[in-house]
Amino acid sequence: MNFQNLKLFLDIVQTKSFIRSAEKNYMSASTLSRQIQRMEDEIGQPLFLRDNRQVCLTDAGQRFLVFAKQSWENWQQIQRDLSPDQKELEGELKLFCSVTAAYSHLPTILEKFRKRYPKIEIVLSTGDPAKALHNVQSLQADISLTGKPETLPPNIAFHFIDNITLSLIVPRIACSATQLLQQSPIDWQNVPFILPVEGPARKRIDHWFKLQKIKEPKIYATVEGHEAIVPMVAVGCGVALLPDVVVQHSPVSNQISYFNLTLPIQPFELGICVQQRRLQEPIIQAFWALLSDLN
């Protein structure tokens, strides 16, 4: 057993996918599978239950996970302690994300980073997540949290952190939108929608309109970012398809209802992006290395 194998095991647990872990480690899925097979042979028991769609830990895998996490952290710590050029990193890191991500996904990442690099100043700005990639490209941000676009620009490195599911939210109060949704069949063409201007969520919504055969949706308004859409739904302006995480963190989440969709809306991947060439810069490199330890 070597530390690199422990890391591969931890990556699979984190991404819940052999394919994604293989991509992340620049190897083929079959090579990764063989490495895990060898670990399982050494341990004498399977670590994962595999089927075509998902990867689950066995009981032995669960126990091994505790050991693997601890050993990997100890290994990282001793490497840092024994490193001859153990100068503490200093400087500034400009981060950009949505207001929601600043509540939901950023804190765990920043907590670890701050602990390890207390002298690096984090300069955080928040806004429309659709602008995240642009902000990294234009150097307004060093690093952004962003939904993965369908095609990632070749100069951008992307680290997956979570799958973002979306739901249809509707007002709780009686209004024209809720009336329309009570009819059967629903006349989707006339239901007023509040939409994000652009970005991965908007792409999923447009795709859903196509699947639902809504040629020209009735658009009440298009809005920058996602957060402001929730109160607009709450006061009865219309309905919206939004990332669940945005709704959960909204102060008016108790004033909206979820509406079950026959055709579900496709999730998108949330991750961290940075310009590939900037991964050589010490602070960015440190941030990136820490991401792969987040389990």
Ligand SMILES: CC(=O)[C@](C)(O)C(=O)O
């Ligand atoms: C894209 C993104 O940052 C979120 C968390 O999904 C959002 O704010 O919508």
